[in-house]
Amino acid sequence: MKYYKDLREYIAFLQSKGQLVTIHREINKDTELQPLVRCQFHGLQETERKAFLFDNCTDVQGRKYNGRVLAGAHAASTQIYAYAMNCRPEQIPEKWEKARRRPIRTRRVESGPVQEEIHMGDGLLAHGGLEEFPIPIATPGFDNAPYFSAGNWISKDPDTGIYNMGNYRGMVKSPVKVGCDNLLPQHLRTHREKYKKKGAATMPAAVVIGPTPNVGLVAVAKLPYGVSELDVAGAIAGAPLEMVRCQTIDLEVPANAEIVIEGEIPTDILEREGPFGEYTGYIGRAKMNLLLNVTAITHRKNPIWNIFISQCPPSESSLMTRLGLENIFYNFLKHDLSVTNLRAVGFHEKGGGRQFCVISLEKPNQGDVWRTLNGAASLAPIHAKIIIVVDEDIDPRDMGSVVWALCFRMQPHRDLRVSPGKATSLDPSIVPPADIKGNTENPYGSALLIDATRKWDYYPVSLPKKEYMEHAARIWAEEGLPALNFKEPWFGYNLGFWNAEDEKEAELALKGQHYQTGEKIAKNQIKG
């Protein structure tokens, strides 16, 4: 299928698939909007979550907004994420790999809908600057301002001209000033330090809101420095991203986006930004950080302000991160470490999609298991605090299945190791929050590595053989009983410790000849 020409075509597509809820009633963007969408992350199953479009926003001061707000359209569920990737859920990893390997360069166009309205120079505040848009408060009761949550920040390397685009949150500080949470080694900060070194007082930067969803997905992916996320976005779409020149700065931006905020980031000053909710489930501390002085705002008519639901997991961003990390860990283990019997990698959403990692291997030996555990622990010091390796018959994403493996395939004294040097920087369990000073200090914690695989042949799984369960599931459906969603294991299977006599007795029983077994047993009575 051809990729969506703009965000509006994508929204119409989501609606056609029953994946969009449109709220027409008046909604307070500050106190009602995010809490309403949040309900589904804490009260529904993942597969029931939808994207939300609000077309009648107000705020705490009773102001009305023309613009609409879109939430959850990138990753409220795996299915929605797959729609954003324009593929089926099971194709997501493959599609990412291809896009990363073969980016498609952007294409410059002369004009685009994102510049239907232009506010700059003396007219910058004509519609109120940033006040024009219904920018929601994410965590009412704790947040100190509206923040950008789905802002795609564009800047370029002053030496190579290669673009970077990253999703960085931004605190709205005035109608023409936005903070930017951005520390080294993030790439926008790398650019800024280069501008500073060259003696430039400012660095041009643009924040893109509401491009096609491929752009939002690449902006949250951690791609290597020097790879333009915009080109990878093109590869996801299968066609170059069309770019238009900014009005006040020397940058290009996606021509079909909803809103672009052009501006300059000073290279000599920092300001406080935050505190703001983090993926750990706790408010993250304030840091001295970058700011953007707005020089122009351009947008489509009746623009759509896009947000991501992030903060406490599960959330839209924890699902995005989970799908991304599963892919990165899978490829690293499979291709860089050649763990040829790797089956699947699952990160749990309640670990923020980052810290609780379960990896399944096909018939692993002890070498496979510990190579995988140590490899996974080495890949990303800030991720995967708890790593569990399981057999191929355990579903890494189903905690019931993982609990089963932990209870009956693992011995604590034998099968777990603690590794120091884990830098899960936002983990509040390492040191008290008051002990963290400065911007970049990362106290070190530890990782827990667990081998929850079978170490020898087991008796079979104590469930009816597959043929009987499948046959029963057919009767179940014929009787009109509720739809089944089987979790593994749901049928019995041989795990190596089961001999020909056991097999023979089971066959006799299913012929109604179990008294033969009873007679055999009676011949082998013992005193006791």
Add this chain to the structure above:
Amino acid sequence: MKYYKDLREYIAFLQSKGQLVTIHREINKDTELQPLVRCQFHGLQETERKAFLFDNCTDVQGRKYNGRVLAGAHAASTQIYAYAMNCRPEQIPEKWEKARRRPIRTRRVESGPVQEEIHMGDGLLAHGGLEEFPIPIATPGFDNAPYFSAGNWISKDPDTGIYNMGNYRGMVKSPVKVGCDNLLPQHLRTHREKYKKKGAATMPAAVVIGPTPNVGLVAVAKLPYGVSELDVAGAIAGAPLEMVRCQTIDLEVPANAEIVIEGEIPTDILEREGPFGEYTGYIGRAKMNLLLNVTAITHRKNPIWNIFISQCPPSESSLMTRLGLENIFYNFLKHDLSVTNLRAVGFHEKGGGRQFCVISLEKPNQGDVWRTLNGAASLAPIHAKIIIVVDEDIDPRDMGSVVWALCFRMQPHRDLRVSPGKATSLDPSIVPPADIKGNTENPYGSALLIDATRKWDYYPVSLPKKEYMEHAARIWAEEGLPALNFKEPWFGYNLGFWNAEDEKEAELALKGQHYQTGEKIAKNQIKG
């Protein structure tokens, strides 16, 4: 509400509550019946599971049965278990405590429906002996015979006359012989060893099938030796259990049961019983065990053969065990160890309801945490292999909540200990199955104790404050969106590290006055 007068009244009650599925089509008791009920344990949420009644059973040889089969009627779900206890789900622990503390003695009656039909002496095989009943095969493909799964075995202490009733599984070996899986220190075996010591060649025993559900529930509870389960069953019903004399042995049995099998257990011989599926999710090994020679079978007309769905968790028996152990651990910790800030105990179904234990405490200090961990590890050597202590805001029964605590409140190098000497006797991860010889050898494994509580004040939970989430949930309902089932945490709350300035800024933001904060921040710029 008055307690059910017999199993049939209870079945009618379940039906009136929408908790019973009746299958009228012909069902093969050996290949179809258990797999069909099993479907719901692996393919539905706990709250969707129902009891099942089969009224048209056949078998692999094409035989027809008059009798019906009842499954899942004791604990397919917590709600059904509560119905069996004749209370609301949240009253289960209290009801158990009361029944244990104040048993009600049984009452002898002269006759009862369980003896509507009597087969004994020369007529014992007139209706085929045990062949008369549609006794299902539990795990087709692995089981070597039909087994009793909900047989309530009654025997009495030859010295004191005090009764014991326990649920022990039994392999059907002939129309008049049933095995009994029963090793010391189980109480029926204790009785049998006493008879043997006195020189008796046999011990009288009766197996009761299909009494009122209180009887089935006490039969699986592990009550102290010398407490008659029948009296505790009476306390659950709030009235004495009515008992009728057996026809061929010196024992009394519940007068309103569906079926009673009377017989004698030899005191001098043992026979193989098993292999059979265990709660661990694996087939359990065969052991040399007891057997019952049937002397009489009595039953109601059109009798109902009751079964429990056990074997691989989740199952009816893992739920029964879970609810029982949660209560036992709670009372031990709260009352015997005086952990006054104990909040809740949860066992996970996929640990067979026995091995994965999460305990929440109210504002615990380190002393509370480790006293609780060590206490829980000491209570039952064969249970609670993994024990995790969490704060009061973590739901012990929700693995998502527990994963959140493990990821962000626990440091492996600091907060976990391994304890040797854990005797989870059926755990196949301790030694290879071939290394286990004899009946009673229990190899020792280890337990994992984890402190997943906050050690100091944290930043608040990064979700909207409760008032905003509650308000949003009302809008959600008004919009006709799908019913919400909130999991904790679903709103933000203070965890101690949040000062007056943070609070003030959040208030300003909700008045639309966040630019004041922006101005304050701008006055405190730094070079950088």
